[in-house]
Amino acid sequence: MSLKEKLQEDLKSSMKNKDTVRKSVVTLIRASIKQFEVDNRVELEEEGIIDIIAKQLKQRRDALVEFQKASREDLVKETEAEIQVLKEYLPQQLSEEELNEIVKDTISEVGATSMKDMGKIMSAIKPKTKGRADGKLINELIKKNLQ
Structure with a gap:
């Protein structure tokens, strides 16, 4: 199963299970992929999709630092949950x-x-x-x- 197909299946299952965090993260990933494909008139391969997910992860990590500085525990918890979902779609991280x-x-x-x-x-x-x-x-x- 390709990463695009996995994202589609996970979106469906998150809707059925009412998993709002996963649904929003997967929706954002799919929207970013679609935007890139439309802008560049290309069909993204696995590597390109991984790049997009890695960028999303970096954005969340940067935001997490700012939320922690501002003592916004609600946003810290939400962002940490989003980071965990994003990590599931990336290859195994190096130690x-x-x-x-x-x-x-x-x-x-x-x-x-x-x-x-x-x-x-x-x-x-x-x-x-x-x-x-x-x-x-x-x-x-x-x-x-x-x-």
Whole structure:
């Protein structure tokens, strides 16, 4: 079953089960996919759908930080629930140890020696970790390994 089909089935089941969080998240994902396809006149493959879901996840994580700063517990709980739903559609996330190994290997591959090489490292790591790791965590690990 493709990711699009899974999203369609999950939308139906969330409507039947009155799971409002899942329904709203799946609806937003499907709308984003449709918008991208219409704007670019393409049919998205699995990888493109994963990119869209990863962007949605990043937006939720950024919003979560702001909600926590503002002490909005109602929005924090809602956003955390949305994050859990989004994670279900992404590939298995890499552990910090696995990610650290990838970062170390990539640093040696590109011959990076300082923070000036951050762009080269990030562009080399992105394809290896696409949809399976948070960009902020990758960035932190690169900084830690270059010091």
